Amino acid sequence: MTQLSVPSQLAAPAAGPDHRGLDLERKARLVSGGDTFRTSGEPALGMRPIVCSDGPVGVRGERWDEADTALLLPCATALAASWDEELVRRMGALLAAEARRKGVHVVLAPTLNLHRSPLGGRNFECFSEDPLLTARIGAAYVAGVQSLGVAATAKHYVANDSETERLTVDARVDERTLREVYLAPFEAAVRAGVWAVMSAYNRVNGTPMVEHPLLVEPLKGEWGFDGLVVSDWGAVHAADGPGAGGCDLAMPGPNPAWGPALAAAVRAGRVPAAVLDDKVARLLRLAGRVGAFDPPPPGGPAPVPVDAATRGALRAAAVAGTVLLHNPDRLLPLDGPALRRVAVLGPNAATARVQGGGSASVFPAAPVSPLAGLRAALGPSVEVVHAPGVRTGLRPTPLAAADCTLPDGSAPGVLVRYLAADGSLVHAEHRSTGRVLEPAAEVDLAPVRTVEVAARFTAPSSGRWRLGVVGLGALRLEADGAVLLEEYVAPLSDDPTYLHVSPSFRQVELELAAGREVALLARRTVESAHGRVLVLAADPPEAELEREFAHAVELASAADVAVVVVGTTDEHESEGFDRTSLQLPGRQDELVAAVAAANPRTVVVVNTGSPVLLPWREQVGAVLTCWFPGQEGGDALAEVLLGHAEPGGRLPTTWPDTAADCPVYATAPTGGRLAYAEGLHLGHRGWLRTGRTPAYWFGHGLGWGDWHYLALGAPSAPAPDGSRTVRVTLRNDGPRRSRETVQLYLSRPGSAVDRPVRWLAAFATAEAGPGEQVGVDLRLPARALAHWSPDRPGWETEPGTFVLHAGPHCGELPLAAALSVDV
Structure with a gap:
């Protein structure tokens, strides 16, 4: 234009x-x-x-790069x-x-x-x-x-x-x-x-x-x-x-x-x-x-702060966002002193899945996994056992220091070499995993034409291991000097994040006995448009996965409580692509069902960035979501499970029971166009319009309290900015001090314009001890009553009667009051 x-x-x-x-x-x-x-x-x-x-x-x-942490x-x-x-x-x-x-x-x-x-x-x-x-x-x-x-x-x-x-x-x-x-x-x-x-x-x-x-x-x-x-x-x-x-x-x-x-x-x-x-x-x-006109600050970047105050702030934020979805018999919080054996299971238990993929991702210095957090919180008097049960990876798993050493065997990790066109060494460094994005040190990479990753890998179990390499250009993979793979890999996308988020990969199988050591070498050429990403990876045989599933169920059956951590990873939720299903990846639903059958005292922790289907939710003792909780997620989870902190979260998005019920589902355009045909009615507004009931409503979340909503006061007269104040009175009848998020919605019966059935207008928090009654003032802004008129154009407020609805979430609003508006 x-x-x-x-x-x-x-x-x-x-x-x-x-x-x-x-x-x-x-x-x-x-x-x-x-x-x-x-x-x-x-x-x-x-x-x-x-x-x-x-x-x-x-x-x-x-x-x-992983060497530059945040x-x-x-x-x-x-x-x-x-x-x-x-x-x-x-x-x-x-x-x-x-x-x-x-x-x-x-x-x-x-x-x-x-x-x-x-x-x-x-x-x-x-x-x-x-x-x-x-x-x-x-x-x-x-x-x-x-x-x-x-x-x-x-x-x-x-x-x-x-x-x-x-x-x-x-x-x-x-x-x-x-x-x-x-x-x-x-x-x-x-x-x-x-x-x-x-x-x-x-x-x-x-x-x-x-x-x-x-x-x-x-x-x-x-x-x-x-x-x-x-x-x-x-x-x-x-x-x-x-x-x-x-x-x-x-x-x-x-x-x-x-x-x-x-x-x-x-x-x-x-x-x-x-x-x-x-x-x-x-x-x-x-x-x-x-401050770009100011002199530059002296020195380079300071070390990542890992002091107790910073970690505590991040842990508190993770606790505040944790949503307790289901706890019908008050299995949570767990009685820590009574525990002797806890099974921590699932693919996201031992590996900290703390963020989604894409340009939003960083490399945290020391992320805390759920397993590590619970072990630290429970201490040596409680036996904490673990098995992943299933695996969910879509891409090759980078070599980890636990399973490999430098080529000379001198230390855990891999050797990365950057070579010039004549084969001479430009730079070399020791890295902790087989995933290499950039050199850890500041290096002039202009002469680099080849990148190599080398390590001695020890197979933890016997079978046909899947060895992989991730990268673009001319790729080569060797094992003990034998060439397993040699291929030119061209990019599949011009998306700016493709090279870092989902570059192409290749895998081959190699039969290895448990304990067998093999020298691996991955090599790729460097082309300016393809970056320098190179990953050397190894994934276990299929038979090993079946043993893991059975082992997890066995551990659950002999534990006082089973904590199953399921979810997605940055491979499933990422910039650059939409999900194709709301089901948990892999056999995670099977794992939860099998664990719950073996032990009714099963807590499921959902570790995702957005909703997934929970077909087993009524079969388990408790369900909570920790989202992608950041680097302190494991410690935050332990605090919630053991009752040292209250889960403070309320759902910011409706969770469906079945995908077919979602009012807006498809993300794929037709002929390049994506029609927002639902108009104003997305999310919980769409659910209310269709009359369907989701698994968990927008705003839902449980805590350690038992809140009763007692009264909704009449709205105040408008302030100079047009806002009104509305007071909600409620009481905590639960056994512990608790925090509640009080939500205020509006409806407009008989409106002359299209409106949602109800829409969120205000929210505030209340806190009270057992038996304590509190009043909460909510600010109702003038804009909450207005609608946009394209014809004039501008914001207009329709005269007549609006209805205020107050409660714990948009599907449960026990209090109502009328608001007459004259314009």
């Missing part, structure tokens, strides 16, 4: 250094990235490059499950400190897209299915990050709610639905003062978001956003449309379709000069806000 007029909001004066002395080419270069994660600097203005890093659960920095927070869904804005604000500030530690100015988070379908591959990176919950939690995240002078980035603007064909999909959304649902969290972020917004890859109603009018109105006009709009990585393919519109910075760079081409478009009159000046002014304003 070509836009020759200059919108008034783009021509407004901007604070910051005077850039009028810069020539056209230098201005265009400034708004075209300098490299993968840096903008271009400008010495004439004293401006250093602005450094960006992916979020939202950690600050990776400019490197993507603090890891609970996933966005877990943070939203806390329904606790102050906690999220603290987590945002923790991320900002991490950013400062790593020399990062801009955190590319939060992700404010919605859980439109439970299949969304990136749901774990988004907060909720509900626009209000997402808006409030997202605004708190922004405030926390920016409290230390680091920019937050609200992304991906807008309707980027699935991953299938994500680079090109055309989301078809009506204007009212956009305003009330999908734009609402972004508006809240702008009102909270967010400094950057990222435009999405997708199209909306036919126009690519990187050049969409929505970047101008309502973002920069009606909402008054004075920050920077940055493209998603690689989304800018031409100068005219994005250049004339609201996109301010093309990343990564340098981008030949933007810098010189943008200058040429301005010179030819296809892009107004004032529009380019506004882009530069916005970039300089951001640079001033994040």
